Amino acid sequence: MVTPSNRASHQPPNRSQGKANRFRVAIASALLLFTLPACQTGSQSGLKIGSLLPSTGDLAAVGQPIAATVPLVVEKVNACGGVNGQPVTLVAEDDQSTPSSGAEAMTKLAEVDGVAGVVGSFASGVSNAAVDIAVRNQVMLISPGSTSTIFTERAKKGELQGYWARTAPPDNYQAAALAKLAQDRGYKRVSTVVINNDYGRSFEKEFITSFKKLGGTVVNEANPTRYDERATSFASEAAAAFANKPDAVIAVLYPETGSLLLKAAYERGLTSGVQIMLTDGTKADSFPAQVGKTPDGKYIIAGAIGTVPGADGKGLEAVSQVWQSAQNQPVAAYVPQAWDATALLMLAAEAAKANTGEGIKSKIREVSSGPGEPVTDVCEGLKLLREGKTIKYEGASGDVSIDEYGDVVGTYDVWEVKDDGTIAIVDKVRPELAQAAAK
Numbered sequence: 001m002v003t004p005s006n007r008a009s010h011q012p013p014n015r016s017q018g019k020a021n022r023f024r025v026a027i028a029s030a031l032l033l034f035t036l037p038a039c040q041t042g043s044q045s046g047l048k049i050g051s052l053l054p055s056t057g058d059l060a061a062v063g064q065p066i067a068a069t070v071p072l073v074v075e076k077v078n079a080c081g082g083v084n085g086q087p088v089t090l091v092a093e094d095d096q097s098t099p100s101s102g103a104e105a106m107t108k109l110a111e112v113d114g115v116a117g118v119v120g121s122f123a124s125g126v127s128n129a130a131v132d133i134a135v136r137n138q139v140m141l142i143s144p145g146s147t148s149t150i151f152t153e154r155a156k157k158g159e160l161q162g163y164w165a166r167t168a169p170p171d172n173y174q175a176a177a178l179a180k181l182a183q184d185r186g187y188k189r190v191s192t193v194v195i196n197n198d199y200g201r202s203f204e205k206e207f208i209t210s211f212k213k214l215g216g217t218v219v220n221e222a223n224p225t226r227y228d229e230r231a232t233s234f235a236s237e238a239a240a241a242f243a244n245k246p247d248a249v250i251a252v253l254y255p256e257t258g259s260l261l262l263k264a265a266y267e268r269g270l271t272s273g274v275q276i277m278l279t280d281g282t283k284a285d286s287f288p289a290q291v292g293k294t295p296d297g298k299y300i301i302a303g304a305i306g307t308v309p310g311a312d313g314k315g316l317e318a319v320s321q322v323w324q325s326a327q328n329q330p331v332a333a334y335v336p337q338a339w340d341a342t343a344l345l346m347l348a349a350e351a352a353k354a355n356t357g358e359g360i361k362s363k364i365r366e367v368s369s370g371p372g373e374p375v376t377d378v379c380e381g382l383k384l385l386r387e388g389k390t391i392k393y394e395g396a397s398g399d400v401s402i403d404e405y406g407d408v409v410g411t412y413d414v415w416e417v418k419d420d421g422t423i424a425i426v427d428k429v430r431p432e433l434a435q436a437a438a439k
């Protein structure tokens with residue numbers, strides 16, 4: 001059974017409202033499809049998991065496809081026998097892109113709904129607010145997109161007690177990948193502008209470290225440009241970020257607020273001759289249109305480049321077919337990571353023979369890292385586990401071997417905004433090069 005959140009969400013209209021509505025309809029349809037079969041069992045003793053993802057707010061454009069992915073995995077698993085002999089129940093919550101709403105929703109999932117595991121969140125600030133609630137209630141939290149290094153640091157201190165993992169690599173790898181990309185493009189002097197939250201500050205710190213090790217200069221290192229995620233005007237931040245004639249501006253943003261900042265920079269004549277370099281936070285098809293066009297009809301950020309955790313897993317083709325059939329569009333950023341996060345929760349519960357957070361925690365590394373028979377299909381993995389065999393899940397996103405701190409190492413796609421406003425993957429940065437730059 002799948003239960004969408006009924007908590008009120010009061011958000012101003014955004015430029016991607018049409019796409020948002022389509023995703024909401026798709027999610028609601030997916031929920032309806034398999035609410036009935038599970039309800040007909042008359043049992044609530046099976047595995048119950050939650051999703052905590054941004055369907056509204058600043059990250060809606062990125063979060064809606066991720067939120068739409070989780071029920072597809074649960075539907076597939078329920079069609080092949082569920083987990084531990086019972087259908088899986090999913091309770092979907094919208095964190096509204098804010099830590100306060102995320103903490104409220106996580107409390108509901110853990111203490112009212114009684115879930116054993118949660119897929120979420122996407123924003124690092126939301127996940128950081130949610131993870132303490134998860135630990136307190138022994139709920140396994142696995143994020144498809146929270147990349148701040150704060151989680152690695154907290155895990156090393158023992159604060160997360162094994163109830164945290166993620167299927168997207170931490171910022172020290174992606175920041176190193178972006179630094180390597182800047183070096184490869186010949187940019188020697190850059191500045192940074194970041195959203196002032198866990199994600200932005202973490203990425204800023206890791207990028208500066210990596211870029212300086214490569215011989216580059218960050219011109220505003222002594223006085224970094226950070227913007228308030230609740231801001232509505234960005235003139236001063238835009239002026240500060242583009243000051244001192246950098247070769248490139250490293251912009252670590254969220255779609256709604258970031259589009260306003262870049263538009264403000266353009267309107268003040270600051271972007272001419274400066275390369276804009278972006279990250280995963282704005283890798284959404286709607287983002288170029290959100291920033292807007294020039295008076296002659298060209299996209300303001302045409303030519304901007306960025307990095308995003310990529311996907312090259314052995315299971316990607318099959319997952320892509322399921323996604324495209326359900327959504328009638330190409331796989332969006334972080335969909336493979338969301339698929340893998342959801343699959344790992346259910347595989348770990350089956351391996352533990354327990355529908356509890358403690359059980360999932362005890363087996364999450366075993367099913368992701370092996371040793372065991374390699375599997376790319378979640379149903380094949382469940383079948384082998386029922387037979388008493390061990391597995392190593394090789395996901396859609398790539399190698400999801402979770403380490404002792406809940407981290408994985410991924411690949412990175414280089415993306416570019418084309419003249420027509422579309423986003424295309426144009427290159428890759430290999431993980432080993434990103435790691436070398438990070439050292």
